[in-house]
Amino acid sequence: MTEILKIENLTKIYPNGVKANDNLNISVREGEIVGIIGPNGAGKTTLIRQVLGLLRPTNGEIKVFEEEISKSPHIVRENINYCPQNILYFPSLTVKETIEFALKFKGLKNELLSQKVEEVLKGSELENFKNHAGYMLSSGMMRLLLLNIAIARDTPLLILDEPTAMVDVISKTRIWERLSQLRSMKNKAVLIASHDMNEVKSLCDKVYIIVRGKIIAEGSPEEISTLMKMPVEITFIPFDEEKVEKVFEYEKSLGFKKEYNVFNVIFDELNKGINFIKEVNELAGFKYLELEAPSFEKTVVKLLEEGEKK
Numbered sequence: 064m065t066e067i068l069k070i071e072n073l074t075k076i077y078p079n080g081v082k083a084n085d086n087l088n089i090s091v092r093e094g095e096i097v098g099i100i101g102p103n104g105a106g107k108t109t110l111i112r113q114v115l116g117l118l119r120p121t122n123g124e125i126k127v128f129e130e131e132i133s134k135s136p137h138i139v140r141e142n143i144n145y146c147p148q149n150i151l152y153f154p155s156l157t158v159k160e161t162i163e164f165a166l167k168f169k170g171l172k173n174e175l176l177s178q179k180v181e182e183v184l185k186g187s188e189l190e191n192f193k194n195h196a197g198y199m200l201s202s203g204m205m206r207l208l209l210l211n212i213a214i215a216r217d218t219p220l221l222i223l224d225e226p227t228a229m230v231d232v233i234s235k236t237r238i239w240e241r242l243s244q245l246r247s248m249k250n251k252a253v254l255i256a257s258h259d260m261n262e263v264k265s266l267c268d269k270v271y272i273i274v275r276g277k278i279i280a281e282g283s284p285e286e287i288s289t290l291m292k293m294p295v296e297i298t299f300i301p302f303d304e305e306k307v308e309k310v311f312e313y314e315k316s317l318g319f320k321k322e323y324n325v326f327n328v329i330f331d332e333l334n335k336g337i338n339f340i341k342e343v344n345e346l347a348g349f350k351y352l353e354l355e356a357p358s359f360e361k362t363v364v365k366l367l368e369e370g371e372k373k
């Protein structure tokens with residue numbers, strides 16, 4: 064797959080001495096949704112502003128389709144669309160006029176413009192709101208609208224800064240569905256900066272975790288979930304409590320808690336937990352069973368905590 068964006072050894076030191084990005088290497092290829100996670104102040108916005116050519120790097124290179132953006136600024140305008148964190152709209156325009164304005168600004172006109180306006184209205188499920196003023200939309204509707212405008216502009220790379228911040232769960236799901244559809248368009252790519260672990264886990268093919276300007280981990284959400292040794296917790300209600308208590312008596316090394324008829328036991332490895340489940344199932348059977356394996360979210364939180372300590 065062709066590489067759309069390549070960031071090499073990117074460092075940004077602000078005039079006040081803050082090193083916001085420290086030797087970052089990032090790659091975004093066609094067909095990929097790539098996530099950037101980091102706590103507040105990690106350097107995500109600084110990174111995006113440099114990719115958009117709004118901020119000059121202190122060191123390193125940013126290439127779009129192999130062209131260095133400082134040498135060919137047009138390459139950014141032609142290939143990248145950006146949805147900012149803060150919602151921007153024009154209070155005096157209707158929804159339809161907002162879409163027309165945004166797309167005309169990008170050079171669309173006549174029949175293609177009308178066709179794209181209809182596509183955006185449909186994609187945002189706002190056909191019935193097209194003559195409403197923009198301020199009447201909820202923040203979720205507005206975000207979905209801005210995302211669809213960005214998609215209609217049809218650039219190879221879409222950069223989204225916290226696309227679902229402050230939106231309700233229904234709008235969030237719609238935005239995620241719309242973004243997932245982009246994956247099927249093999250020549251497109253999306254770079255998302257986000258604080259939402261569920262968002263990153265369900266959407267992204269690859270994730271970079273940034274702390275204090277540095278990448279501390281990268282890989283698919285599945286790979287990241289295996290980076291730290293995390294405990295496995297099993298909560299269950301057996302059909303036969305006495306038999307289970309005998310297992311614990313026999314294997315004294317297994318610490319367990321029991322509250323009413325609910326047992327809870329923690330293992331340091333997934334395999335040990337699975338063997339225990341098999342054993343209890345044969346012996347006593349389960350009325351209820353819950354296994355909490357190392358989740359992406361817990362692993363990322365632990366990675367961030369470790370990263371902050373360094």
Ligand SMILES: Nc1ncnc2c1ncn2[C@@H]1O[C@H](COP(=O)(O)OP(=O)(O)OP(=O)(O)O)[C@@H](O)[C@H]1O
Nearest residue numbers: 077079081083101102103104105106107108109110
């Ligand atoms: N114009 C600036 N001048 C000096 N320091 C800055 C400037 N902009 C950002 N910083 C500092 O650079 C660091 C990274 O900031 P940045 O806004 O890129 O982080 P972020 O990951 O986007 O944070 P958030 O999640 O809160 O948006 C922070 O320490 C911030 O205070």
